Amino acid sequence: MSEHSQVEQLVLELTEGRLDRRTFLQRVTAAGLSLGAANALAGVLGADSAFGSAGAAGVLRVRAVGDVQNLDPAFIPGSNEGAVLTNVYEGLVGFKPGTYKLVPVLAERWQPSKDGRRYDFTLRKGVKFHGGYGEVTAADVKFSFERTAGLTSPAIDSPYKGDWAALQEVRVTGRYSGTIILKHKFAPLLTNTLPSFIGYIVSRKAVADLGNDFAHHPIGTGPYEFVSWTPGQRTVLKKFEGYGGSWLRHVKAPIWSGIEFLPISVSNAATIAIQSGAVDWGPIGPEAVDSFKSNSKFRVDARTTLNYSWIGMNIAHPNLKDVNVRQAIRYAIDVPSILAAAFDGKWSRARSLLAPGMPVGYWKQAPAYKRDLNKAKSFLAKAGVSGLELTMAASRTAVGASTIAQIVQANLADIGIKVQVLMQDRSVFNQLGGDAQKNRQLFYELFTTPTPEPSFATEWFTCGQVNVWNWQSWCNRQFSDWDAEAVKTLDPELRSDLYIKMQKLWDRKVNVVWVAWPTNYFAGKKGIKPSLQPSGFYQTWDFRLT
Amino acid sequence: MLQYLITRIGMAFLVAVLVMVLLALLVHVVPGDPANAVLGQRSTPELVRTVREQMGLDKSVPVQVAQFVGHAFRGDLGRDVVSNQPVTRLIRNALPHTVALAVSSLALAILLGIPLGVLAATRPNGILDRLTGVLSISLITTPSYVAGLYLLLLFALSVKLFPAVGTGTFSHPIDYLQHLALPAVALALGWIGYFARLVRTSMLEVLNANYIRTAYAYGLRDRVIFYRHALRNAIIPTVAVLGVGLGELMGGAVFVEVIFSRVGLGSLIVESIETRNYPVVQGCVLTIALLFVLANLLADLSYRFLDPRIRLEESAA
DSSP: OOHHHHHHHHHHHHHTTSSOHHHHHHHHHHTTOOHHHHHHHHHHTTOOOSSSOOSSOOEEEEEESSOOOOOOTTTOOSHHHHHHHHHHOOBSEEEOTTSOOEEESSEEEEEEOTTSSEEEEEEOTTOBOGGGOOBOOHHHHHHHHHHHHTOSSSOOOOTTGGGGTTEEEEEEOSSSEEEEEESSOOGGGTTTTTTSGGGBOOOHHHHHHHGGGGGGSOOOOSSEEEEEEETTTEEEEEEOTTOOOGGGGTSOOOOOSEEEEEEOOSHHHHHHHHHHTSSSEEEEOGGGHHHHHTOTTEEEEEEEOSOEEEEEEOTTSGGGOSHHHHHHHHHHOOHHHHHHHHSTTOSEEOOSSSOTTOSSOOOTTOOOOOOOHHHHHHHHHHHTOOSOEEEEEEETTSTTHHHHHHHHHHHHHTTTOEEEEEEEOHHHHTOOSHHHHHHOOEEEEEEOOOSSOHHHHHGGGSGGGBTTTBTTOOOOHHHHHHHHHHHTOOOHHHHHHHHHHHHHHHHHHOOEEEEEEOEEEEEEETTEEOOBOTTSOBOGGGOEEO | OHHHHHHHHHHHHHHHHHHHHHHHHHHHHSOSOHHHHHHGGGOOHHHHHHHHHHTTTTSOHHHHHHHHHHHHHTTOOOBOTTTOOBHHHHHHHHHHHHHHHHHHHHHHHHHHHHHHHHHHHHSTTSHHHHHHHHHHHHHHHSOHHHHHHHHIIIIIIISOOSOSSOOOOTTSHHHHHHHHHHHHHHHHHHHHHHHHHHHHHHHHHHHTSHHHHHHHHTTOOHHHIIIIIIHHHHTHHHHHHHHHHHHHHHHHHHHHHHHTTOOSHHHHHHHHHHTTOHHHHHHHHHHHHHHHHHHHHHHHHHHHHHOHHHHHHHHHO
8 A cells, every 4th residue: 555545544534533543654654655645634624532632523532330241221231331322322212311201203203192001103214224224114113112021022031121011012103103102101211211321213124134243233223333342342333324313403503423332341441541531431439539629631520420329238137127227227327427438428328218219208307317426326225136147248349339338348347237248259249049048138239220110119119029039028918009100190299299198108127228329430531421321321423522 | 312201291191181170179068059059038948959960960979070070181271150051161261361461571570580690690799699598488478469558559549550450462562561561570580589599599599610611711791601501500590490381370460460450360269168069179170280281291302402511411311
């Protein structure tokens, strides 16, 4: 290849976002161009890069907390995939970026029936799938929803089929129209199932054509299309030139020529990567917040999530059967100290299950129990217990877990309870049922609630979840009945009342000490304005330059 | 020689089989349920059952062991439970980067550690010797992840001479070497110190030998004596530990790969252990074990090649 054509090729790679400015400069100078000329060329091309200025929208490099594993919406394992797929896929409806306002995306029109069991939809015409897979039709909608629900043949075992449990069928009434028919009223449909990745529309043809490869070659209709996944290194997306513009009714057109996700699992390394410019933006740990805030080159954003963490007490264990013992533990644990020590004071104190950001069911007057050793000791005396020894388990990878366990150990020692701390691998800690549950006593856990749907938070604590995720072993029929009722209640006020009643009931049974409603922190170059949902989920396709 | 070679290869094969059996038993020895870890919050008894079936955990232990060993001999290490990718593909993707890291670290350790050892041995107990002693011990006692973090802070954050994270691709060698530089140094530091101490000790022993005194008596230059005559013999113990060193570096790459967010067997193992993704853990550990065995075999053979006395002893026997 001649020097001239080499430079041409490099320019092409730079403008398409396949090269960063730094690499571009290295290779162009190696091809014979002077450094000054190469710099000028890169400037003219408006190349953005990890090491250059973010003066123009080139490729956005985002830190991912871990590598992607499976990009099929029916099987995605977690938030790393979710962050990628929000750029690639679209649903019938979605939350307008930055809000929880439900807006039509692929749907042109959207009409629920009066009984809340049928949802008629009409698709926007001419919206194309990536990779030449043609136009989105109602048949794709039917396939997408029924596939995840396990209603297609052969049925797939999606971990998300429970989110579609109420689906009877999707009836196709025309090329662009259809009806979602439910077995019963199902409130989470509009707060969780449809607006999240569970409601993404996949191409029926692409799923059939790609087979197993579909898990690593997503085909959607979103503003960015999938280019490549290099395991452990990066996931590359590029702007979809044939984008149907479904989101453009609500926000401006995306600006980045491409988006790359770089997995950096170690929090300290991620801080260095952002500060050095190797990545442009990303989530950071609470410990790094102050260093970014004190540097004028960076912007820090924070969102209090809908997640919750708590210290649980397994009431099925003989040591914790007596409510007086549990009351003693509740009054002995110093939650403010835990927040200060384990989370650098950066997370809010939880007072109940549902966080303030939850649109339905937040219990504003939930009590924040203060540490009171006299009360704790009197409860212990009432229980007639002395020389009590407990175990406290926590996952060694949970943020702050080790510190929390040590504080609890010290707090309970003050009332004469000896605590043995068990820091465990996630796979040991997460063991369900059997001896694991029988032996469980105190534990620290954090659950995520990715969408503004309260049932996603409450469902784990019903009777049906005892010996599964209800590690308190607390089975209360009233709580479970209200939970089932709330799922079928569409009126937000009635729903809210039910969830608040459930939390009050739970509070009286004293089997948890609420710890935190975690806050997600993000840092990036000053000029980058992220698009964050109220709970902290980020939609990189909607990031802007200020 | 041929008999020795056959014996050593036979031993290596036996070790490989033992490693495979132990790895297959790993699932039953280490506590933790891989199905729950993989499924996380969405875990239900029904899904747990499906995942356990996919992983073959529903079969009896001897059957699982026999299947793993049998499949491994056919080059099939199973599928990643989470991504559904063949484990061999994941290893093929990660292995070259770990080998590149380990080999470049070893090369750095040899290039810097050996001259440092010789330098220290030229003036035993002198200032230079003491300084290299302090330096060597400091390097040996600095964990690679600590060195890695400081290198990141200094050369990626303050000076911005090298990229902070990532691996690069072999198709862009300069970029790849830039990504490799800091991790390789972080991993090599301890071995530089170790080689320096090892060579110094061997050199001091050799320098007291009669043939070195004779060389001095003949009026040969110090440089010639040290590097041509003394080092040639003093290096043999160092070569003997190279095989172990390469294996150690492959294992030690775990921390460095995680800190520098590099692709490699180490980071793959760390991710998989947390979720008890056994097929990946087993495949990666087996690969490292086989490379360890191979490196030791090569070191043994080169040791015999470098030291004619061993060949002579063998012939005499």
